[in-house]
Amino acid sequence: MTSSVLDEAYERVRHTGPERDGWLSNHAPMAAEALVHRGHGAVVHRWIDAYADKLEERPRGIRPIPADEWRDPLGDPVRTGDWLNHFDRELAGGPWRDVLARWWPRLLPGIAAGATHGVIRVGHAVRALLDEETGPRVAELGQGLAYWAARWQPLAPPGTGPYPAADARSALDAVPRVPDQRSGIRARLAQLADLPGWPPAAGxxxxxxxxxxxxxxxxxxxxxxxxxxxxxxxxxxxxxxxxxxxxxxxxxxxxxxxxxxxxxxxxxxxxxxxxxxxxxxxxxxxxxxxxxxxxxxxxxxxxxxxxxxxxxxxxxxxxxxxxxxxxxxxxxxxxxxxxxx
Structure with a gap:
């Protein structure tokens, strides 16, 4: 029952875009997976019905992304349709775990993509696939990877290890705040490069x-x-x-x-x-x-x-x-x- 509900939900939103209004993320597939996983599958279709006015059509591609020329369009939201088509082809050509393992290290440095919604959408899709492998779930993984690639945004510098023992809550309390918190996340994250204390906190x-x-x-x-x-x-x-x-x-x-x-x-x-x-x-x-x-x-x-x-x-x-x-x-x-x- 819950398996079919999630696959039906994925099919309902498969031809919608990963964003609306030029920036806001499409949360429907992520919310649907969370609800089904937590035993609330009975409300999924009703929830999507209420969310429907926030969905936009899947963007069309401009030109294919060659397998050996993926770096240039990385982080270019204009190429979102191309990335969606690219991962449709990737996942049609091999096991989803192989595609994930190949692209994860490429995408990981840009984890801030879409206000972190790229990696979050992928995480929901992977959990669903680990529970049961179906066509709609594989397709949803491709959409998550495509969104991550299109909005790829790096956070530097990364930690390099070895990492000493530290309490996670204390580490969070020690993170410095950006000085200007009046704008959206892109403007806020742009301040990190000049924020005193950010490199040691991030590492x-x-x-x-x-x-x-x-x-x-x-x-x-x-x-x-x-x-x-x-x-x-x-x-x-x-x-x-x-x-x-x-x-x-x-x-x-x-x-x-x-x-x-x-x-x-x-x-x-x-x-x-x-x-x-x-x-x-x-x-x-x-x-x-x-x-x-x-x-x-x-x-x-x-x-x-x-x-x-x-x-x-x-x-x-x-x-x-x-x-x-x-x-x-x-x-x-x-x-x-x-x-x-």
Whole structure:
């Protein structure tokens, strides 16, 4: 039942573009996957119905991207249609894991693509494929990769390792803030190159000294989730990505060669740090008091009722954190985030 619902949802949005209004991301496939994965497949089609006016047609291509000339159009949104066609061909010509492994290191340096929605969309698609391999899910992976390629945006400098032991929450608290937080994310991220303290913060990937890559990456996700409870008020939607972007990388790891795990950890941390630098307020607020009577299932229903995909995706990521943590405040953080969004 849930398998067919997700494939139907992917088919419904397959011929829509990855963006609308020239920049805003198409969240329909990501939200649909999160809802199905969390047992809320019954509401997916109704949710897409309500979201339909935010969908635009898939852009047409200009000219094919040669296999050996992919670098020049990387990060060119005018070539979005060409990238969509390119990955349709790539995935028709070989196993999806091979395509992912080939393109992941090419795309990873540009993890900020589409306000990190490129990697997030890929992460949702990979989770769906690891659950069950179907044609619509393979096609959705191609659309996510194409969006990432079209909006490819690097964050420099990356961490190079070896990474000393550090607490992820303390590392997030140490990330410097960009001085001008009045504009959109592109203008904010552009300030990172001149921001004192950014290079050491971006390169200091946190985690336990003996922790493997998945453990360190999960720690970053969990710290960003909890920090939303004290700092999310400043920009509830955008600060969601400090958690959902690294979680997308974490979800993709099982499908990637282990040799790609360490650079993936570094890029994921850079994305989390960049979103934090761009949107975090100067002051924290008290965390919401624990003790809510709501369950995570009920919070997800509330998130669905908002109609906002960011609320759905944040609760989805928080559910992953809840499987690793006995933090009694997580439910309150989830409920607060949904209300703020």
């Amino acid at each position: 200091a990937v946190p985690g336990p000294g003996t922790g493997d890559v998945p453990t360190r990456l999960a720690g970053i996700v969990d710290a960003a989730v909890v920090r939303h409870g004290t700092h999310g008020y400043a920009s509830p939607v955008m600060l969601v990505h400090a958690a959902t972007a690294p979680n997308a990388v974490l979800r993709a790891l099982p499908a990637l060669p282990p040799a790609l795990w360490t650079p993936s950890l570094a890029a994921a941390w850079a994305a989390t740090a960049a979103v934090t630098a761009a949107y975090a307020p100067a002051q924290a607020r008290p965390a919401p008091p624990a003790g809510t009577d709501l369950s995570l299932d009920e919070v997800m229903r509330r998130a669905t009722d908002t109609g906002d995909a960011h609320a759905i995706k944040f609760v989805d990521t928080l559910c992953d954190t809840a499987t690793r943590s006995a933090n009694p405040g997580l439910l309150a953080i989830a409920a607060q985030a949904v209300e703020q969004i």
